Amino acid sequence: MKQAQKLVTPVLEAFAQNAKRGFASQRFAARASEEVVAVDNAARKGCDGVLEVPSRLLMGPGPANAYPRILTAQALPLLGHMHPPFLKIMDELSEGLRYTFQTKSKYTLMVSGTGHAGMEAAIANLVEPGDKVLVGNAGIWGERVGILSRRYNADVIELKTPAGTTFSYETLKAALTQHKPKVLFLCQGESSTGTHQSLAGLGEVCRQTGTLLLVDTVCSLGGVPLFADQWGVDCIYSGSQKCLSGPPGASPFFMSERAMEALQKRKSPPATYNLDMNLIGDYWGWFGKRSYHHTGPVSTFYAMREALAIVSEEGLEKLWQRHQDMHHRLWDGLRSMGLKPFVEKDEDRLITVNTIKVPEGVDWAAVVKHAMDTYSLEIAGGLGPTAGKVWRVGIMGFNAKPQNVDLVLTAFQDGLKRQGKL
Structure with a gap:
């Protein structure tokens, strides 16, 4: 028993010494050959506490809001x-x-x-x-x-x-x-x-x-x-x-x-x-x-x-029809403001991600910023070949609802009025 105690005591003493220093700043040496080094705590406060995120309506090209x-x-x-x-x-x-x-x-x-x-x-x-x-x-x-x-x-x-x-x-x-x-x-x-x-x-x-x-x-x-x-x-x-x-x-x-x-x-x-x-x-x-x-x-x-x-x-048929109906609702409102689709042929036009021509003299980014700042609403600019030429409005899944489309239209109307274009 005394022999066992002699073997255990040094380990307990080492443990106690590290505990006094605090495990957040010391690494216990598992092997005698390993050097005990101090933990770098510089980034420790960068990720702590309970996560909170803002609530936003995502009407851009994706992701969409989830059910x-x-x-x-x-x-x-x-x-x-x-x-x-x-x-x-x-x-x-x-x-x-x-x-x-x-x-x-x-x-x-x-x-x-x-x-x-x-x-x-x-x-x-x-x-x-x-x-x-x-x-x-x-x-x-x-x-x-x-x-x-x-x-x-x-x-x-x-x-x-x-x-x-x-x-x-x-x-x-x-x-x-x-x-x-x-x-x-x-x-x-x-x-x-x-x-x-x-x-x-x-x-x-x-x-x-x-x-x-x-x-x-x-x-x-x-x-x-x-x-x-x-x-x-x-x-x-x-x-x-x-x-x-x-x-x-x-x-x-x-x-x-x-x-x-x-x-x-x-x-x-x-x-x-x-x-x-x-x-x-x-x-x-x-x-x-x-x-x-x-x-x-x-x-x-x-x-x-x-x-x-x-x-x-x-059901797929109802789901497809809901997207089609909301696409038409969006364009009825956009056309009433004088806005035009980027895709000229109806049969070529995607109903889930709608591309809208930016009129000459309009700051497209200011409209996007106004929508986010005022309504917590995401709409987007172009990507790749359409960068700077269009806005993109997504009508997808859970978000394909009349009240969401109407909020998008309100944001466009406000944004254009602020630039004297309506």
Whole structure:
């Protein structure tokens, strides 16, 4: 007993000495060879106390405000990422995505990450070095897919169209016939320009040329019609924080049987481990028994389960119509002030992210600032090819309501009057 006491006493004395100094300023040496150094407390007060954030109405290009039910879901107790109750939630997410994408494919899941993660997952899994990728560049998102594809050593062929316009079926068919690419990329809802790209008939042409049809629906999923199977789309990625009104951090993702077959026939595995759909698919149960790949963002998946449940409860037809109605309400008011759409053709105009021409002599940034300072209301300026030329107003998900649209109109009216333009 005395021998044990002799061994323990030095440790207790060292512990007591460090306790007197305070653990906030000393690190207890676990090994004799380690030097005890002082903790740098300079940044300690930079993150303490209870978090508070301002309440704002987010009517820009995204994120949109979330339904209260979705916010509440994120406060539910955490589950382990392989616990059966959580795996059941993942199954419900897959089923909800099948409804939202309008597909019978079993290859649906939420990528752990934002829309950019979904974008990279699509390119990394579908494209091998040297593959031809035909990129429809109608704005910043087509531009980024081109950049990303080159980083995966693809042979990128870019089709460009002036900002505010879309690609005709004839133009795309001719390019597909000429180049016969492995992948055709199109952005259904180009939020930088406010255009809505038609996908009609392209799936059939892609099958004739042996091409996979890849579509970005980040700001269109849930806001405008999408029929993955009927239109012959092979891969889709989207965002959680736009028309689905969830928190940022999850990317709805879909692959057709054709896309999965192409993935299985690759000469080499995808050059990414984190976004390899063979491995992520195992986690989501695509191939039978599940296996661990990564820790899914548990609370975000809770939120997205609720987001997809809300879509199902409202029904896609009503959801699409609500977005259409609010788009018309917005433009009825904007036109009464003399404001004009950036996208000239009605059929090319995106209803979820509206681009409004800035009149000559108007300080667009002052209008944006007035909206935020006076109404805690976010509207945005242009992005990429529209920077300094337009305002962008998002009407998405939970925010697609008459009172929100009317507040946007009030903010524009006030902002223009302050500059003597009304």
